[in-house]
Amino acid sequence: MTDIKAKIIKQVAPDLEQVEKALEENLDPNLDLVRRIASHLLFSGGKRLRPLLMIHSARICGYDTGFEILFSTIFEYLHAATLLHDDVVDEADMRRGKKAAHTKWSAPKVVLTGDFLLARALAIAAKTREPRVISVIANITQAMSQGEIDQLEKKGQKDLSEAQYLEIIERKTAVLIQGACQSGAIISNADQEKENALASYGYHLGLAFQMADDLLDYTATAKELGKNPGADMREGKLTLPLIHSLSNAGDEERKWMHQVIADPVFDQGRFEELKEKLLTLGGIAYTQERAKDHVDKAKASLGIFEDSESKTLLQLIADYSIERKV
Amino acid sequence: MTDIKAKIIKQVAPDLEQVEKALEENLDPNLDLVRRIASHLLFSGGKRLRPLLMIHSARICGYDTGFEILFSTIFEYLHAATLLHDDVVDEADMRRGKKAAHTKWSAPKVVLTGDFLLARALAIAAKTREPRVISVIANITQAMSQGEIDQLEKKGQKDLSEAQYLEIIERKTAVLIQGACQSGAIISNADQEKENALASYGYHLGLAFQMADDLLDYTATAKELGKNPGADMREGKLTLPLIHSLSNAGDEERKWMHQVIADPVFDQGRFEELKEKLLTLGGIAYTQERAKDHVDKAKASLGIFEDSESKTLLQLIADYSIERKV
Numbered sequence: 001m002t003d004i005k006a007k008i009i010k011q012v013a014p015d016l017e018q019v020e021k022a023l024e025e026n027l028d029p030n031l032d033l034v035r036r037i038a039s040h041l042l043f044s045g046g047k048r049l050r051p052l053l054m055i056h057s058a059r060i061c062g063y064d065t066g067f068e069i070l071f072s073t074i075f076e077y078l079h080a081a082t083l084l085h086d087d088v089v090d091e092a093d094m095r096r097g098k099k100a101a102h103t104k105w106s107a108p109k110v111v112l113t114g115d116f117l118l119a120r121a122l123a124i125a126a127k128t129r130e131p132r133v134i135s136v137i138a139n140i141t142q143a144m145s146q147g148e149i150d151q152l153e154k155k156g157q158k159d160l161s162e163a164q165y166l167e168i169i170e171r172k173t174a175v176l177i178q179g180a181c182q183s184g185a186i187i188s189n190a191d192q193e194k195e196n197a198l199a200s201y202g203y204h205l206g207l208a209f210q211m212a213d214d215l216l217d218y219t220a221t222a223k224e225l226g227k228n229p230g231a232d233m234r235e236g237k238l239t240l241p242l243i244h245s246l247s248n249a250g251d252e253e254r255k256w257m258h259q260v261i262a263d264p265v266f267d268q269g270r271f272e273e274l275k276e277k278l279l280t281l282g283g284i285a286y287t288q289e290r291a292k293d294h295v296d297k298a299k300a301s302l303g304i305f306e307d308s309e310s311k312t313l314l315q316l317i318a319d320y321s322i323e324r325k326v
Numbered sequence: 327m328t329d330i331k332a333k334i335i336k337q338v339a340p341d342l343e344q345v346e347k348a349l350e351e352n353l354d355p356n357l358d359l360v361r362r363i364a365s366h367l368l369f370s371g372g373k374r375l376r377p378l379l380m381i382h383s384a385r386i387c388g389y390d391t392g393f394e395i396l397f398s399t400i401f402e403y404l405h406a407a408t409l410l411h412d413d414v415v416d417e418a419d420m421r422r423g424k425k426a427a428h429t430k431w432s433a434p435k436v437v438l439t440g441d442f443l444l445a446r447a448l449a450i451a452a453k454t455r456e457p458r459v460i461s462v463i464a465n466i467t468q469a470m471s472q473g474e475i476d477q478l479e480k481k482g483q484k485d486l487s488e489a490q491y492l493e494i495i496e497r498k499t500a501v502l503i504q505g506a507c508q509s510g511a512i513i514s515n516a517d518q519e520k521e522n523a524l525a526s527y528g529y530h531l532g533l534a535f536q537m538a539d540d541l542l543d544y545t546a547t548a549k550e551l552g553k554n555p556g557a558d559m560r561e562g563k564l565t566l567p568l569i570h571s572l573s574n575a576g577d578e579e580r581k582w583m584h585q586v587i588a589d590p591v592f593d594q595g596r597f598e599e600l601k602e603k604l605l606t607l608g609g610i611a612y613t614q615e616r617a618k619d620h621v622d623k624a625k626a627s628l629g630i631f632e633d634s635e636s637k638t639l640l641q642l643i644a645d646y647s648i649e650r651k652v
Contacts, residue, residue: 119467
């Protein structure tokens with residue numbers, strides 16, 4: 001385990017225990033089948049990043065009622081709901097190292113369990129008595145659903161600009177993480193400056209986090225990932241390592257890369273060659289730099305806060321977002 | 327046109343015009359594709375029952391800010407969201423006399439457009455600044471998603487009790503109509519007695535409405551319905567006309583009915599014979615009686631309100647719910 005990860009785990013262990021308990025207790029379905037489908041994803045070793053971010057975004061603003069644990073489940077339920085809908089959309093077979101829910105249950109049941117989890121998020125959000133938390137959830141859901149549709153439309157598209165890529169990962173990942181951090185400020189009745197700072201922290205952290213994810217799809221092993229690497233390429237999703245490499249490639253190289261990407265048959269040997277290209281053409285290094293840049297921006301956003309345990313933790317999480325292996 | 331329908335239409339024409347405009351204006355997607363998928367269902371001749379119920383539930387409580395038009399769109403967007411998810415679940419081919427959205431666009435896009443519409447409902451609900459409206463929406467979504475899963479599990483089940491049927495239609499239809507009426511009271515800051523009365527009105531109206539729907543599936547023509555009759559039977563859904571008739575049938579008759587229901591090949595001649603059975607075994611008459619009973623309960627719930635135009639309208643809508651041909 002890396003030094004950063006060890007520090008984070010030490011600090012969040014008591015929170016994590018309470019979050020797990022709250023996630024179990026508040027799931028509260030009428031049907032056992034719903035519990036089974038929801039639990040399959042919810043309790044399969046997620047990092048609980050979004051709840052932890054909300055908890056410490058609240059605490060950095062001085063919130064200390066203890067309700068931040070309950071409220072933080074909003075963003076894990078919401079996250080799980082979007083994963084269930086996304087898995088059906090992507091037809092991905094693996095998630096968090098386990099078979100994706102829709103390979104065990106029919107797609108309709110998985111979609112409806114996603115709806116149930118969204119409803120649980122809403123029921124708990126209503127308890128905050130803050131209509132702005134609801135607005136945040138509405139914005140997240142609007143952005144994510146439209147982002148997924150947009151990505152479906154762009155699937156298999158041979159060229160995607162860096163700007164288009166940024167728009168996709170903003171909707172896919174950053175708005176939810178931003179919303180979790182911003183909601184921590186909202187429940188604390190923090191002033192607008194603090195709320196904006198935490199929203200900015202979450203936004204840049206989200207971008208860095210997704211870029212790191214997109215890197216891992218080309219650099220990690222199947223064991224580390226909990227699913228096969230190269231999944232994005234197989235699904236026809238162009239991500240920054242590839243987009244940047246394509247822009248640096250010569251005509252012949254670009255043609256070869258497009259052939260590999262478009263080939264419906266996955267070949268491990270050619271995938272290894274493609275990974276080499278991403279190194280030599282600079283796509284890996286460029287994505288690492290861009291991710292590091294967003295980590296720096298995330299940390300800079302915290303500048304207005306006085307030193308505290310939560311501030312240290314949020315800084316560590318930013319560093320960890322690009323350092324992690326899973 | 328019947329007398330009741332004419333009276334209702336005359337009274338709600340100005341509201342309807344404003345509701346249509348609000349539904350158009352507030353849809354507000356970033357992607358044209360989302361507008362097309364959402365509009366396909368939203369603007370294809372829905373009755374706008376739920377918005378009208380919310381508007382007049384607010385007005386019967388004395389609400390008169392004009393915002394009831396905007397807020398009423400919550401329940402049409404929510405209704406449309408659930409229809410989009412249900413169509414994918416049911417694999418129904420027709421909806422409101424048009425091809426169902428998922429036969430024109432892929433199921434994932436339809437699911438995600440449903441998510442977008444739910445998000446629009448939430449965004450507008452946040453504007454009410456009433457966390458209890460959010461709780462109502464959360465309850466509706468929880469009940470409906472679990473209800474659909476439960477119905478999927480029970481599909482093809484040979485026997486369903488009347489109590490199980492009631493539970494299904496409560497979740498499928500009544501909770502949403504109840505929620506629309508209750509939310510009208512909530513935005514009006516009405517006292518608990520009035521809120522309960524409107525919730526009760528909506529609940530019984532919803533049950534009557536669904537029973538009438540289930541009757542029409544056996545009694546209406548394809549032209550009246552905007553889809554082929556017998557859809558429930560083909561989808562393996564037992565509804566009250568059939569459930570009650572089965573309970574009155576002799577052994578031979580019941581065996582024959584079960585064969586017709588279970589046969590994967592639809593035969594128009596045998597469907598006509600089955601319809602005859604539902605008449606002679608009393609399933610049609612019994613369902614009509616039960617629906618009428620809920621209409622009476624719905625109207626009785628309005629007893630605590632003084633006479634007003636909105637009260638008259640809500641009474642007329644209750645009568646119309648079982649009198650309608652579509």
